[in-house]
Amino acid sequence: MIRPVALMLLSAVPACAATPVSPPVVEYRIAVSLEPKEKMLEGTEHLVWRNPSGDAVSELRFHLYLNAFKNNRTTFMRESGGQLRGDEAGNKPGDWGWIDVTSMKIAGGADLTAAGEFIQPDGNDPSDQTVLRVPLPSPVPPHGEIALDVAFRAKLPKIFARTGFVRDYFLVGQWYPKIGVYEPAGMRHRARGGWNCHAFHANSEFYADFGNFDVTMTVPSRFVVGATGKRVAETRQGDRTAYRYRQDNVHDFAWTADPRFVVVDFPFDPARDVPPEVAAKAAKELGLTEKEIALKPVACRLLLQPNHGAARERYVRSAKQGLVFYGLWFGAYPYETLTVVDPPDDGGGSGGMEYPTFITGGEAEPVLTRWPFERVRGVEIVTIHEFGHQYWYGMAGSNEFEESWLDEGLNTDSEYRSMALFYGPRDMAQLPGGVGMTSYAFAHDVYTRLPNLDPIDSCAWCFASDSSYAANSYMKVGLFMAQLKNDLGADVFARAQRAYFQEWSFRHPDTTDFFDTFERVSGRDLSTYRKNVVDGRARLDWQVVSARSVRADADYGVFDTGGKKATYDDGVLVPSGGKSAPRREEQDRPKTYATRVLFGNTGDWPHGAKARMVFTDGTVVERTLPAEARWVRFRIAYGSRLAWAAVDPDRQNPWDWNRLNDSRVLDTGKGAARTLGVRAFVKYSAFVAYLDALWTQILWALA
Numbered sequence: 129m130i131r132p133v134a135l136m137l138l139s140a141v142p143a144c145a146a147t148p149v150s151p152p153v154v155e156y157r158i159a160v161s162l163e164p165k166e167k168m169l170e171g172t173e174h175l176v177w178r179n180p181s182g183d184a185v186s187e188l189r190f191h192l193y194l195n196a197f198k199n200n201r202t203t204f205m206r207e208s209g210g211q212l213r214g215d216e217a218g219n220k221p222g223d224w225g226w227i228d229v230t231s232m233k234i235a236g237g238a239d240l241t242a243a244g245e246f247i248q249p250d251g252n253d254p255s256d257q258t259v260l261r262v263p264l265p266s267p268v269p270p271h272g273e274i275a276l277d278v279a280f281r282a283k284l285p286k287i288f289a290r291t292g293f294v295r296d297y298f299l300v301g302q303w304y305p306k307i308g309v310y311e312p313a314g315m316r317h318r319a320r321g322g323w324n325c326h327a328f329h330a331n332s333e334f335y336a337d338f339g340n341f342d343v344t345m346t347v348p349s350r351f352v353v354g355a356t357g358k359r360v361a362e363t364r365q366g367d368r369t370a371y372r373y374r375q376d377n378v379h380d381f382a383w384t385a386d387p388r389f390v391v392v393d394f395p396f397d398p399a400r401d402v403p404p405e406v407a408a409k410a411a412k413e414l415g416l417t418e419k420e421i422a423l424k425p426v427a428c429r430l431l432l433q434p435n436h437g438a439a440r441e442r443y444v445r446s447a448k449q450g451l452v453f454y455g456l457w458f459g460a461y462p463y464e465t466l467t468v469v470d471p472p473d474d475g476g477g478s479g480g481m482e483y484p485t486f487i488t489g490g491e492a493e494p495v496l497t498r499w500p501f502e503r504v505r506g507v508e509i510v511t512i513h514e515f516g517h518q519y520w521y522g523m524a525g526s527n528e529f530e531e532s533w534l535d536e537g538l539n540t541d542s543e544y545r546s547m548a549l550f551y552g553p554r555d556m557a558q559l560p561g562g563v564g565m566t567s568y569a570f571a572h573d574v575y576t577r578l579p580n581l582d583p584i585d586s587c588a589w590c591f592a593s594d595s596s597y598a599a600n601s602y603m604k605v606g607l608f609m610a611q612l613k614n615d616l617g618a619d620v621f622a623r624a625q626r627a628y629f630q631e632w633s634f635r636h637p638d639t640t641d642f643f644d645t646f647e648r649v650s651g652r653d654l655s656t657y658r659k660n661v662v663d664g665r666a667r668l669d670w671q672v673v674s675a676r677s678v679r680a681d682a683d684y685g686v687f688d689t690g691g692k693k694a695t696y697d698d699g700v701l702v703p704s705g706g707k708s709a710p711r712r713e714e715q716d717r718p719k720t721y722a723t724r725v726l727f728g729n730t731g732d733w734p735h736g737a738k739a740r741m742v743f744t745d746g747t748v749v750e751r752t753l754p755a756e757a758r759w760v761r762f763r764i765a766y767g768s769r770l771a772w773a774a775v776d777p778d779r780q781n782p783w784d785w786n787r788l789n790d791s792r793v794l795d796t797g798k799g800a801a802r803t804l805g806v807r808a809f810v811k812y813s814a815f816v817a818y819l820d821a822l823w824t825q826i827l828w829a830l831a
């Protein structure tokens with residue numbers, strides 16, 4: 129179905145983010161203490177939940193994420209097999225994690241503790257205890273509210289899948305009883321209101337409502353603590369210290385404690401930290417003034433491992449680059465603080481993760497920050513990516529369970545663009561001699577090695593494999609967004625993406641909302657992208673199927689001349705009876721070549737491409753291969769031979785599947801045709817690299 133597209137002016141891009149919903153759906157006041165030896169948390173939680181719908185809500189649902197790590201029968205452990213993101217779960221008796229709600233009462237009212245029951249809303253693993261359903265004695269009326277007092281005890285797992293402890297380093301995420309999202313009818317295009325509260329799945333991340341957090345963490349005083357939001361109080365009680373943090377308009381809260389953290393404060397000051405040429409570029413693309421996209425100061429803090437000094441400046445620089453790129457292009461970072469946690473070498477499972485105003489880095493182990501590995505920009509990529517989640521999930525609060533592409537994918541695109549902006553064409557790795565790696569080449573490599581079993585838009589646990597989840601949620605979206613950017617033009621794309629962020633800040637958008645905004649701002653029907661690329665798994669593969677160029681000025685064969693039959697070979701009359709006849713044409717006649725080039729799209733996504741044919745005299749012929757064509761054949765009679773033919777010569781189709789078949793080289797010549805050697809070498813090298821990868825796979829298969 130083609131949806132009607134309203135033609136809107138590009139000036140429809142709001143300069144400021146949507147304001148948070150007020151009063152917020154959730155308000156948490158939590159007091160928690162950490163017993164570092166036992167790896168235990170003991171806490172109380174006062175929760176106010178406001179019914180955002182016109183429905184009377186007769187039960188509440190809570191995530192108890194830590195129960196994913198309770199035993200090997202949970203949904204998470206069954207799906208992950210105890211392995212996630214290259215990390216392995218501990219299976220010693222002290223490695224498991226769990227959470228108990230020891231008491232739940234309506235504030236000043238009924239005790240709900242005994243009524244709670246574990247449910248499996250996704251229909252699997254009856255022993256899974258990551259979702260708690262609590263029936264209420266009387267429903268929360270439409271747009272009414274309920275206040276609860278909850279007590280809980282939790283044992284943290286040995287670090288695995290983002291959270292837990294190693295020695296006395298703690299990264300405390302997904303740790304408190306967290307209410308699910310009650311989605312009113314219409315939100316994310318659902319027909320009827322209802323709870324959206326999934327089990328904790330291996331590949332899935334999270335989804336929650338926006339609100340205000342006020343959290344006090346009490347730990348032994350030797351610990352250095354960092355958390356979501358701003359520290360508002362610090363109280364010493366004997367040998368323990370209570371740290372109180374507050375943050376409004378976020379949907380999660382995480383914290384960390386480690387006695388060895390080196391505290392590095394690095395205030396972000398827009399006057400000093402925004403490169404003027406970058407601000408000018410953003411303003412130009414967005415059609416806004418530099419004043420309209422001005423950024424705000426942020427109190428940034430890095431909690432660094434003592435043996436990671438070599439990564440210190442790289443963390444600081446890349447966090448600021450994140451604040452600059454995302455802030456200028458999408459909207460100023462609205463929070464006062466940003467905390468970057470550097471995990472220890474044995475706590476890598478907690479690295480590369482995002483929470484509101486609080487992120488964890490990675491790739492900072494001493495071996496990775498020394499020659500020659502320091503030339504791979506791991507610290508920068510992870511820091512910019514995790515910072516970027518402040519936007520794609522942190523503020524544009526999509527459902528990470530059901531549509532991981534809207535956070536991981538959009539963020540991958542933004543990460544690639546930031547890296548290219550600040551580090552140039554070899555952004556991922558820069559080796560001596562101009563050799564390096566770009567994010568897009570990496571993404572394309574991952575895409576083409578994929579069996580391509582799934583579409584981009586799928587629930588996180590519905591993908592065929594971990595690698596299918598990863599490629600579809602991250603790299604494929606990076607390529608899709610690059611394709612969209614090339615097709616719409618950088619300015620239109622930038623304006624549409626800013627509009628999407630601004631309109632959906634502190635809200636919960638879905639895939640339809642994404643396309644609606646992009647269609648409205650661009651004035652284009654983008655249904656082919658949704659159908660083929662996001663909801664489908666269509667490939668695009670324009671190629672030069674064949675190319676031929678032969679002399680066509682000379683006659684061959686039998687001709688009737690003056691009532692007699694004469695036979696010609698290469699324009700020369702073949703003598704008969706020993707008598708030579710005059711040539712049909714002079715040998716120095718003007719040359720003509722018959723060139724025939726067949727271009728074809730063997731992919732199943734109808735999308736156009738540019739064709740370029742270069743002749744030996746330097747003449748360049750360009751044609752557009754239309755989206756609806758399966759193949760296009762050109763027959764050209766011209767005075768020079770074809771030197772080479774290529775499809776998508778300017779690499780405007782990041783979605784194109786196979787680049788080895790994009791050109792044919794026949795000859796060399798003048799101007800643009802003087803590249804036979806280079807082109808042949810590049811093609812040969814690419815082919816060798818392809819064979820090498822194939823060979824490696826065969827070896828792996830044998831091993």
Ligand SMILES: [Zn+2]
Nearest residue numbers: 513517536539
């Ligand atoms: Zn991510």
